[in-house]
Amino acid sequence: MLKNSFFKTIPFLLFIVLFNSCDKEFNVVGEDIIGDNSFDIQKSEYPVVAYNQKLGPIQSNNLDVNPLGIYNNPSFGTTNANFVTQVALATIDPAFDASATIKKVVLTIPYFYDKTKTVVNTDDGSSTYVLDSIYGPEKAKMKLSVYESGYFMRDLDPEDQFSQPQKYYNNQYSDFNQLKIGAPLNDGSNKAENSEFFFDPAEHVVKTTNSSGTEVTTRTAPGMELNLNKDFFLNKIIKAPAGPLIDNNAFKNYFRGLFFNIETVGGNPGNMAMLNFKSGKITITYSETINSVTTEKTLVLNLSGNTVSLLDQSNANINYTNATNPANSNSDKGDPNLYLKGGEGSLSILKLFGEDKYGVDGVSGAPNGVADQLDVMRKNKYLINEADLIFHLNSEAMGASYVPQRIYLYDFKNNQVLIDYRESTVVASNTKNNKYIFGGILTKKSDLEGGSYYKFRITNHIRNLVKYADSTNVDLGLVVTEDINKFSFYALRNKTGIPLKAPMASVMNPLGAIVFGNNIATDDKNYNKRLKFEIYYTKPN
Numbered sequence: 060m061l062k063n064s065f066f067k068t069i070p071f072l073l074f075i076v077l078f079n080s081c082d083k084e085f086n087v088v089g090e091d092i093i094g095d096n097s098f099d100i101q102k103s104e105y106p107v108v109a110y111n112q113k114l115g116p117i118q119s120n121n122l123d124v125n126p127l128g129i130y131n132n133p134s135f136g137t138t139n140a141n142f143v144t145q146v147a148l149a150t151i152d153p154a155f156d157a158s159a160t161i162k163k164v165v166l167t168i169p170y171f172y173d174k175t176k177t178v179v180n181t182d183d184g185s186s187t188y189v190l191d192s193i194y195g196p197e198k199a200k201m202k203l204s205v206y207e208s209g210y211f212m213r214d215l216d217p218e219d220q221f222s223q224p225q226k227y228y229n230n231q232y233s234d235f236n237q238l239k240i241g242a243p244l245n246d247g248s249n250k251a252e253n254s255e256f257f258f259d260p261a262e263h264v265v266k267t268t269n270s271s272g273t274e275v276t277t278r279t280a281p282g283m284e285l286n287l288n289k290d291f292f293l294n295k296i297i298k299a300p301a302g303p304l305i306d307n308n309a310f311k312n313y314f315r316g317l318f319f320n321i322e323t324v325g326g327n328p329g330n331m332a333m334l335n336f337k338s339g340k341i342t343i344t345y346s347e348t349i350n351s352v353t354t355e356k357t358l359v360l361n362l363s364g365n366t367v368s369l370l371d372q373s374n375a376n377i378n379y380t381n382a383t384n385p386a387n388s389n390s391d392k393g394d395p396n397l398y399l400k401g402g403e404g405s406l407s408i409l410k411l412f413g414e415d416k417y418g419v420d421g422v423s424g425a426p427n428g429v430a431d432q433l434d435v436m437r438k439n440k441y442l443i444n445e446a447d448l449i450f451h452l453n454s455e456a457m458g459a460s461y462v463p464q465r466i467y468l469y470d471f472k473n474n475q476v477l478i479d480y481r482e483s484t485v486v487a488s489n490t491k492n493n494k495y496i497f498g499g500i501l502t503k504k505s506d507l508e509g510g511s512y513y514k515f516r517i518t519n520h521i522r523n524l525v526k527y528a529d530s531t532n533v534d535l536g537l538v539v540t541e542d543i544n545k546f547s548f549y550a551l552r553n554k555t556g557i558p559l560k561a562p563m564a565s566v567m568n569p570l571g572a573i574v575f576g577n578n579i580a581t582d583d584k585n586y587n588k589r590l591k592f593e594i595y596y597t598k599p600n
Contacts, residue, residue, distance in 0.1 A: 195330025
């Protein structure tokens with residue numbers, strides 16, 4: 060046990076005062092401490108066991124952002140991400156004159172880019188962009204094919220008597236692939252839009268001439284921009300019978316959506332980008348000639364409705380395979396490395412406070428179903444000042460792999476958030492950094508500084524365990540997350556296995572992190588980077 064005097068812990072107490080507005084019960088404990096004047100804050104490292112849990116195919120429909128592309132992760136394996144979306148009429152029941160002809164059909168989907176690195180050229184107004192949320196070699200070429208989908212995506216599940224939303228899973232690639240219709244729609248001569256596609260960071264520049272004869276230059280931020288087959292949309296939309304276009308319910312059955320299929324080309328490794336497909340659209344530009352007057356018009360189809368992210372895993376790293384193999388499960392003693400992988404990946408399960416050998420006093424009697432060290436804390440009515448879980452990144456095992464910027468800790472048994480997650484700190488400039496007191500954000504440090512790590516504060520969770528004898532010391536789950544603000548859970552396809560659900564935000568993130576677990580030998584060079592469960596507490600007199 061590490062003991063600290065009151066004066067040595069003044070900086071820690073200042074931290075408490077600064078953040079007590081986010082921790083209502085902290086106020087009460089603080090008042091008890093200060094009013095007594097006879098306390099000594101102590102710090103102890105408590106037992107924690109953490110082990111790996113492989114995930115099977117998982118629900119992946121209607122995510123806020125979705126990966127597209129191929130990412131070769133040397134620490135985990137290859138992820139191939141395809142995508143399917145329904146489309147909807149922006150204007151229902153459109154009417155077209157018999158003279159209508161299509162000028163162009165353009166599919167656009169914006170890319171994420173780092174606004175802090177955008178450089179504007181004041182001479183001509185052009186901008187240079189740096190893409191964000193893209194993984195792999197820059198401008199890696201891939202083959203992108205966009206097909207009409209023949210798979211009807213229901214809203215409601217008949218297996219649940221149409222009372223629950225229909226689930227679609229990451230491993231349903233073959234279901235959608237075999238029902239794609241015809242040739243790719245992005246069949247133009249520009250290879251950068253199909254056979255040699257890449258995520259282009261360049262801005263889009265369009266020059267037009269206005270009614271006064273003045274040239275007008277329009278610049279837009281980087282994004283996917285594909286010219287689609289005009290004949291297809293002429294027959295499918297312009298010449299469609301009236302019934303299928305009368306509303307979007309009919310339309311989504313008539314035109315069942317788009318299937319984005321991506322493949323490697325010429326031995327290129329490919330790369331992967333996170334995309335907000337819901338911001339995408341198809342713009343059909345057409346003209347009608349009535350009474351010798353030609354008018355140019357547009358019709359927009361939004362990429363909205365049901366979607367599914369199709370994630371295929373292959374070429375798995377042997378260390379990852381072995382560590383997450385159920386036959387190698389080490390749930391009693393824990394694992395030396397914890398593999399956290401998004402999508403159809405893996406998570407870690409944590410058990411706090413160690414063994415239960417004795418009764419309610421933690422030192423004698425028959426086991427009572429409560430960890431002995433928790434029993435001791437309850438018996439002595441410890442006042443919990445702070446409780447932390449610290450996970451150090453295994454940078455050697457990660458190698459050149461991209462590192463997730465955040466991981467997420469939750470109640471594994473009940474598939475719900477921890478009480479500490481409910482704090483409301485906000486970072487307006489980057490909402491992915493919200494709830495930073497709860498934590499899980501990567502803190503980057505050099506090896507000389509102890510190495511990079513993720514830290515969670517679970518003070519309220521531990522405080523409740525100590526204060527309320529009827530509270531349950533549940534197992535905790537640890538995953539990567541794409542967005543800390545998303546806290547819903549998605550179902551695994553196997554309805555009889557363990558677990559049955561995992562956090563939705565983990566499905567969204569294609570990356571993986573390897574952090575040190577608890578089971579590291581004392582003579583190992585990484586012993587000081589082992590998983591740590593630290594509690595600052597006060598013993599009442």
